[in-house]
Amino acid sequence: MKSNKKEILLIISSFLVGGIVMLILISFTPLVESIIGSRNDYVITKNRTQIYEKSSLSSAVEKVYDAVVVVQSIKDGDIVYSGTGFIYKVDEKNGYIITNEHVISSGEKINIIYTSDVEEEASVLGKDEYLDLAILKVTKKNIKTVAEIGSSEDMKIGDTVFTVGSPIGYEYRGSVTSGVLSGKDRMVSTIVGNSVSSDWVMRVLQIDASINPGNSGGPLLNVNGKVVGICSLKLVDDNIEGMGFAIPIEYAMSHVETLEKGKKITWPVLGIGIANLNETSKILKHDLSINTKQKEGIVVLNIKDNTGASKSDLKPGDIIIEVEGHKVKDTAHLRYELFQHQAGDTIEIKYLRDEKEHKTRIKLSS
Numbered sequence: 393m394k395s396n397k398k399e400i401l402l403i404i405s406s407f408l409v410g411g412i413v414m415l416i417l418i419s420f421t422p423l424v425e426s427i428i429g430s431r432n433d434y435v436i437t438k439n440r441t442q443i444y445e446k447s448s449l450s451s452a453v454e455k456v457y458d459a460v461v462v463v464q465s466i467k468d469g470d471i472v473y474s475g476t477g478f479i480y481k482v483d484e485k486n487g488y489i490i491t492n493e494h495v496i497s498s499g500e501k502i503n504i505i506y507t508s509d510v511e512e513e514a515s516v517l518g519k520d521e522y523l524d525l526a527i528l529k530v531t532k533k534n535i536k537t538v539a540e541i542g543s544s545e546d547m548k549i550g551d552t553v554f555t556v557g558s559p560i561g562y563e564y565r566g567s568v569t570s571g572v573l574s575g576k577d578r579m580v581s582t583i584v585g586n587s588v589s590s591d592w593v594m595r596v597l598q599i600d601a602s603i604n605p606g607n608s609g610g611p612l613l614n615v616n617g618k619v620v621g622i623c624s625l626k627l628v629d630d631n632i633e634g635m636g637f638a639i640p641i642e643y644a645m646s647h648v649e650t651l652e653k654g655k656k657i658t659w660p661v662l663g664i665g666i667a668n669l670n671e672t673s674k675i676l677k678h679d680l681s682i683n684t685k686q687k688e689g690i691v692v693l694n695i696k697d698n699t700g701a702s703k704s705d706l707k708p709g710d711i712i713i714e715v716e717g718h719k720v721k722d723t724a725h726l727r728y729e730l731f732q733h734q735a736g737d738t739i740e741i742k743y744l745r746d747e748k749e750h751k752t753r754i755k756l757s758s
Contacts, residue, residue: 465499518651542618663699
């Protein structure tokens with residue numbers, strides 16, 4: 393009986409000593425901190441399971457920080473635009489940087505500033521205004537690290553994201569902002585080139601991390617410091633705050649090889665002149681009069697010779713309302729739907745003529 397009591401006391405004391413030792417380890421051992429989180433971490437519960445989450449993004453920031461650069465567009469010796477870029481690849485001699493096309497489009501010279509404050513002139517390998525992407529080349533000697541490419545498709549709404557960039561310009565280079573992924577597959581209209589109206593739609597990620605002028609072209613990153621998007625534009629309105637947008641990294645990388653080689657992106661076209669239904673003066677200039685109850689759609693202004701449209705049933709004055717079963721409300725949405733296809737593809741167009749619906753098939757030109 394005494395032996396049993398001794399064994400029970402020994403077991404109890406072992407548990408107590410073990411618990412004390414474990415508490416000490418949790419409080420003071422870096423190895424354990426890295427596994428289950430430090431005292432500054434917080435705990436959430438999912439399905440009755442406690443999950444430790446890091447309250448700091450410092451390790452993720454450190455992983456990518458030196459891969460982010462300031463991109464300055466210079467003309468006549470002056471900085472005409474300042475943005476951000478990131479190094480996504482190196483080879484034996486060179487490093488390669490992704491940024492936005494609108495960051496470098498107005499410059500005669502492109503200047504890169506690294507986190508070490510070393511400056512270098514970059515060469516432009518390729519760019520595309522519809523993608524809003526540009527690829528720059530620099531020498532390898534100044535590069536400390538390369539950003540790791542992740543996946544936006546694997547992310548869920550509410551996941552933590554952060555950016556590293558140069559809001560306003562050089563003075564605030566290396567600024568870090570964080571937030572959550574607020575939405576995926578957002579369709580946002582934007583202006584291309586010197587257009588005065590929205591003529592292109594981008595499918596983008598919506599985030600609430602702060603994005604300001606100068607962040608354009610910088611990386612959007614997940615908690616592991618992997619690039620999941622490219623900060624590109626911000627919805628600006630007096631009544632809107634905290635809505636930023638980024639190009640999904642998968643979409644950008646699918647075009648990188650073409651741009652690296654200096655090739656132009658070939659976009660498919662129908663072979664027609666177009667106008668929105670509300671562009672009355674533009675329609676009248678083509679001697680067309682549109683009387684319709686239709687609120688959304690695209691007016692065919694003219695048909696170009698030797699194109700797919702010239703071999704179709706379309707005529708000037710027709711109103712295009714669908715492409716391959718997808719409704720198109722304006723010219724921006726029409727271009728978006730067309731650019732999901734390749735030159736040479738044959739697509740179905742639904743249109744109105746005299747308020748009656750018709751369909752025709754058109755082979756896309758380039």
